[in-house]
Amino acid sequence: MGVIALLGGKGFDDLGENWEVTRRLLDLSGGTEVLLLPTADAFEEPARAVEAATAWFAGFGATVRPLMVLSRGDAMDLSMAAAIEQASFVYLFGDSPMHLRSSLKDTPVWAAIVAAADRAVVAAAGPCTAAICDPMTDPRGGAFGLGLGLVQPLAVIHESETWSFERLHRARQLATGFPVA
Structure with a gap:
């Protein structure tokens, strides 16, 4: 049986509240290796995300193996899928x-x-959690569009505490027929 986890936070240095969740996910995986895809950080120094993840998971006795799927071309590579x-x-x-x-x-x-x-175990952390859901919350304005659909129907609004009242209100009005977290 698989597990899908949607995690909050801004980065691996901001996961203090996810310590127990991380431990549980590692236990559920039955392993000590995490395959990290920093795809959603392709333009934000993905190597830095790999370093931070390596340090975070080392605290649990786990290792990180980066899978540098940074573009659509990479995602078409059968060796990456393997x-x-x-x-x-x-x-x-x-x-x-x-x-x-x-x-x-x-x-x-x-x-x-x-x-x-x-x-x-398949986990997504930070803003990229929105993409694995369907519908996906568009971070540019709060509208809902086509997501990847691993979790559906569900829309995730990341960092909603930073959104203006008007933006949240508009998103709630647009959210018909599906839950929003």
Whole structure:
């Protein structure tokens, strides 16, 4: 049985509240290796995300294996998909849900992630959580569009505490027929 986890926070240095969740996810994965896809951080120094993840998971006795799927071309690579097929814990990370969605939609890598959700732990942290849901919250204005659909029907509004009242109100008005978290 697989596990899908949607985690908040801004980065691996801001996961203090996710300590117990991280421990539980590692236990559920049955392994000590995390396959990290910093796809949604492709334009924000993904190597830095890998370093931070490595330090975070080392605190749990786990190792991080980066899978540098940074573009749609990478997501079409069957060897990248094969790495996911072998993983017991797949972790998606980054600040750009739009880039994550456009890179992974209808690719072998996304198909491997969907299959992994049936047998492994698949976690998404930060703003990219919105992309794996359907509908996906557009971070530019709060409208809802096509997401990747691993979790549906559900829309995630990341960092809603930073949104103006008007933006939240508009998003709530647009959210018909699906829950919003």
